[in-house]
Amino acid sequence: MDIFDITIVILAISTASYFFAVKKITKISNTNDIRPDSILSYYGKIAAIWAFVPAFSLLLFYSFLSPIFSEMVFIEKLSKIFPEHTESQLDLAFAQLQNVANGILENPDININRLAVELKSWDETSLAVRSWVVFMLLAITALFSYSRLTPKFKARKTVESFLQKLFLGAAVVAILITIAIVASLLFEALRFFEVYNIFEFLFGTHWSPNIAIRDDQVGSSGSFGMLPVLSGTLLIALIAMMVALPIGIFSAIYMTEFASKGVRDFIKPTLEILAGIPTVVYGFFAALMAAPFFRSLGLSLGMDVSSESALAAGAVMGIMIIPFISSLSDDVMNSVPQSLKDGSIGLGATKAETVINVVLPAALPGLVGAFLLAVSRAIGETMIVVMAAGHAANLTANPLEAVTTVTVQIVSLLTGDTVFDSPKTLSAFALGITLFVVTLLLNIGALTVSRKLSEKYD
Amino acid sequence: MSDKIKIQVEDVNVFYGDIQALFDVTLDIKSKEITSLIGPSGCGKSTFLRCMNRMNDVIDGCRVEGKITIDGENIYDADKDPVLLRARVGMVFQKPNPFPKTIFENVAYGPKIHGLASNTSELREIVENSLEQAGLMDEVKDRLNDSATDLSGGQQQRICIARAIAVNPEIILMDEPCSALDPIATARVEELMGNLSNNYTIVIVTHSMQQAARVSTNTAFFHLGHLVEFNATKQIFTNPSDKRTEDYITGKVG
Ligand SMILES: Nc1ncnc2c1ncn2[C@@H]1O[C@H](COP(=O)(O)OP(=O)(O)O)[C@@H](O)[C@H]1O
Ligand SMILES: [Mg+2]
Secondary structure, three states: OOHHHHHHHHHHHHHHHHHHHHHHHHHHHHHHOOOOOOOHHHHHHHHHHHHHHHHHHHHHHHHHHHHHHHHHHHHHHHHHHOOOOOHHHHHHHHHHHHHHHOOOOOOOOHHHHHHHHHHHHHHHHHHHHHHHHHHHHHHHHHHHHHHHOOOOOOHHHHHHHHHHHHHHHHHHHHHHHHHHHHHHHHHHHHHHHHHOOHHHHHHOOOEEOOOOOOOOOOOOOOEEOOHHHHHHHHHHHHHHHHHHHHHHHHHHHHHHHHOOHHHHHHHHHHHHHHHHOOHHHHHHHHHHHHHHHHHHHHHHOOOOOOOOEHHHHHHHHHHHHHHHHHHHHHHHHHOOOHHHHHHHHHOOOOHHHHHHHHHHHHHHHHHHHHHHHHHHHHHHOOHHHHHHOOOOOOOOOOOOOEOOOHHHHHHHHHOOOOOOOOHHHHHHHHHHHHHHHHHHHHHHHHHHHHHHHHHHHO | OOOOEEEEEEEEEEEEOOEEEEEEEEEEEEOOOEEEEEOOOOOOHHHHHHHOOOHHHHOOOEEEEEEEEEOOEEOOOOOOOHHHHHHHEEEEOOOOOOOOOEHHHHHHHHHHHOOOOOOHHHHHHHHHHHHHHOOOHHHHOOOOOOEHHHOOHHHHHHHHHHHHHOOOOOEEEEEOOOOOOOHHHHHHHHHHHHHHOOOOEEEEEOOOHHHHHHHOOEEEEEEOOEEEEEEEHHHHHHOOOOHHHHHHHOOOOO
16 A cells, blocks of 8 residues: 555544544433533544544654665665675665666666565565554554543643644744755865865855866866855846846835826736746846847947846846835835824825835835845846856956856856766855855844834834 | 804715715814814714815825815815915824824924924924923923834824924814823813914814813714704704704714
């Protein structure tokens, strides 16, 4: 039985437990004329929970652990057959073994074939054992809870505490996953800093990661100063914000304060369409239209504009962010109480004066938050810059030149031929953690600034 | 007390979309007196009040028909600017709504917008004078730079009154200004209204008939969008001529 079938059985038994429990409690309370501690349905719920949760947890646990266990066992066996294999070669051999066992590959080696048969029967046994133990547990918990339930049992309280633990569990899982991701990023980055000086990475001004991939290749040794990459990211984000911020906020002001309902009903969906355009479309718009446009515009003005200028990528990224800023600011400004606006209008202020003197200051914390979130987005945005920004790392503040970004470099470091433990590949993790730290700081900044400001305006 | 008429309302009808909220309202409001508007919830008191400073203009779908003249000029004439009108006709709202700014900035808001002060010392004078008139100066003179939203509800409402006075209006409209206040704060605001009526024409919406009786010279009773009765307050409360008025003030409806 596969996981799905077993789940169905567990669900069916849990549902049955629900009704049996309700029936039992009803019967006992009627015959003995006592009032149950909780509403009847809570007895059903707790019986269902007792049936479902242990069995289902065991199912998940088993399904997660058993492949890991069998891999350990069989890699051990493989290592006896191939004593000279390295760890990664053993991994590869195990993958082959699985394919042979499943009949996808054929292998002439008699040892391998023997082992494949063994693996196959191991897997089958493991599946059978899984169904068995899960159903055993299901039967035990269901019967046990049925026999234990009495009208005195505090079913409502128990369900409540179960739900509390469930919610807590969800929160813990979310946090653990975040920690795990950051930790693995950090771990790989630290491996990079074992082979490359962290200060040269942080403050070096020369970025050229092309080093020999294989030992027998000839090539430069690679240079990983990330400043030009980071500055390129910040330059493009700055240009994007210069486009997105005024247009986004002004259009939000127009929508909340000036537009009639009809106009608002037209503009809002339009902006949402803009938000729905996939970034890859923005990417080729930037590469194929915006970039040539800026280049020819520059030529006609007698300026030399690179065909992968920061300006083109930044401007298109700005367009992408407009709906983000405008819809966030729209929400923030809509939440400024009408009574404040009325107070200002009632004193003889015009709408624009009201917006400038009352609405914007009151909305400022939220607007700052929206701004910083948008900056984080611009910094983390990948597709547009991969297609429209350059690959050469120039340390420049000139928006007409080509620059590269952290995300572009990560993409180019990790696509194509990669060896997992070369400094080139590992440097991507260092860039990744840099990006993470920068956006984290921005988010913390966003939070503190908006908290500070809202204290002032509360 | 003069008998000069300040506001003349003639055949005013107000619609929210297709729904009519006021029907043919006609009345005269005397200069430098307090006129109160009473009636059950939803009868159109606030709507009527907002006609007099054209705050209804800001509400989507609200339409006002008829004629309202202030000192003989129709405020709904095509060439009349509602923004300028609102500087002459101040408004105090039901819930105190000071801006989330300092006390000083709150009161200085109107004068700044209308350029009433040519320098900071003039501005300060206007602010202090308005706070004085609103009877608040003693309480806040040491903390003009504190946030107005930290004050008590009653103080906030008087800040809003000071803020309205600071623009130097001729008329002050108050929409249930005491409904969010405790009895002591209410008494202070009522006392303040009495003082202000020496210089300003005041129209007040109130839910409390005692308040109408205490502060106002004339009272208008509204019912379902109609002006049922308009007379001297004393007359209304001792000898109403309409059955509906009588039912309302004796507590049978509303
Ligand atoms: N902004 C609005 N939009 C639509 N209808 C409104 C609006 N304001 C008030 N009304 C309607 O107009 C009528 C009068 O309301 P209002 O003047 O607020 O009454 P009052 O102040 O006497 O309680 C009510 O029926 C109310 O539902
Ligand atoms: Mg009202």
